[in-house]
Amino acid sequence: MAINRTPDDKTSVQQADSNDPISNKIRKIVAEVLEVGSEAIDPNAQLVEDMGMDSMKALEILAAVEKAFRVKIPEDSLPKMTTVNRVIQIAKQYAS
Amino acid sequence: MPPKQSIPKSLDFEALKALIPQRFPFLMLDRVTSIVPGERIVAIKNLTGNEWFYQGHFPTKAVTPGAMMLEAIAQAGIIFFQSCAPQKENSTYLLGGAKVRFLEPVFPGSQLTITITPVKVISNAGILNGEISVDGRIVAKGEFALAAKPHNTW
Numbered sequence: 001m002a003i004n005r006t007p008d009d010k011t012s013v014q015q016a017d018s019n020d021p022i023s024n025k026i027r028k029i030v031a032e033v034l035e036v037g038s039e040a041i042d043p044n045a046q047l048v049e050d051m052g053m054d055s056m057k058a059l060e061i062l063a064a065v066e067k068a069f070r071v072k073i074p075e076d077s078l079p080k081m082t083t084v085n086r087v088i089q090i091a092k093q094y095a096s
Numbered sequence: 097m098p099p100k101q102s103i104p105k106s107l108d109f110e111a112l113k114a115l116i117p118q119r120f121p122f123l124m125l126d127r128v129t130s131i132v133p134g135e136r137i138v139a140i141k142n143l144t145g146n147e148w149f150y151q152g153h154f155p156t157k158a159v160t161p162g163a164m165m166l167e168a169i170a171q172a173g174i175i176f177f178q179s180c181a182p183q184k185e186n187s188t189y190l191l192g193g194a195k196v197r198f199l200e201p202v203f204p205g206s207q208l209t210i211t212i213t214p215v216k217v218i219s220n221a222g223i224l225n226g227e228i229s230v231d232g233r234i235v236a237k238g239e240f241a242l243a244a245k246p247h248n249t250w
Contacts, residue, residue, distance in 0.1 A: 056243055059192075059216065059221050063223045067215070
């Protein structure tokens with residue numbers, strides 16, 4: 001369940017929108033699981049390298065996102081959860 | 097994730113030992129009374145006054161340590177996990193986060209009924225709900241994360 005950084009992490013996703021309720025909710029979820037203030041969340045920061053996320057915390061984020069948005073997200077999405085923006089993108093993909 | 101077809105509907109003490117690595121003095125399950133793979137398991141632990149932890153917790157009034165009740169939940173979690181995502185025999189199980197509330201003290205002579213249901217289970221890890229009841233009253237409940245790690249990976 002390795003979290004792999006990919007070269008296009010910072011270019012291929014939309015920026016987190018502070019007015020978007022999905023983005024705001026995911027920022028709160030990530031902040032709570034990683035035990036940091038939500039204001040400290042840089043949506044493009046690498047969750048593993050920069051914010052100390054490990055595989056169990058990634059699973060906790062995934063489960064919290066599933067619960068919050070009542071969606072089912074497959075296991076193979078876990079390695080793609082490299083930044084908050086990526087998590088937002090994945091959540092929107094399965095919520096739509 | 098397909099459930100493990102070979103898991104029976106209940107497990108006696110010897111059978112459950114085949115699925116979890118813990119042994120005396122850290123084995124906190126006596127029997128698994130119900131297994132619905134991927135959905136729920138129910139296990140029991142009978143607490144006698146001879147349990148090793150009552151010697152020190154506490155010398156003048158035996159109270160079951162919350163840590164040992166969490167251990168019982170975690171061990172039942174391993175059985176649950178094995179029922180829906182069978183692991184290699186040389187796996188060790190590690191707790192990640194655990195948010196558990198202890199609602200009532202538990203004393204010698206109690207029978208713990210431990211119920212595990214899933215929040216999210218993947219091939220080598222899971223987030224599970226655990227609940228312990230005694231005589232029909234819930235005495236502890238919470239959510240915990242569990243991961244299986246093969247010995248040669250850490």
